[in-house]
Amino acid sequence: MFRCKNCKSIDKFELMFSPDYKGDRSFGQKYNKKNEIEITVDGYTFVPDLAFMNDHAVCRYCGQIYIWDYDSGIKEEK
Ligand SMILES: [Zn+2]
Numbered sequence: 001m002f003r004c005k006n007c008k009s010i011d012k013f014e015l016m017f018s019p020d021y022k023g024d025r026s027f028g029q030k031y032n033k034k035n036e037i038e039i040t041v042d043g044y045t046f047v048p049d050l051a052f053m054n055d056h057a058v059c060r061y062c063g064q065i066y067i068w069d070y071d072s073g074i075k076e077e078k
Helices: 050-056
Strands: 002-004 013-015 027-031 037-041 044-046 057-059 068-070
Touching: 050 057, 050 068
Parallel strands: none
Antiparallel strands: 002 068, 013 057, 027 037, 037 044
């Protein structure tokens, strides 16, 4: 799971699509059996990593962009 560094909310994000993105921009998220978040964009499903979040994800609560960290349950590799 991911946590917003600003407001500490968990995994409440939406994606920033680049202005020239040509797809439908339909976007969904759910948790898989390993409790990882899965994102589906226009029919393509994947598990985002921290780099992806910090490139594309905006916090839905506070509006901050690109300031995600792993939730404390997962140790960050240094
Ligand atoms: Zn936030």
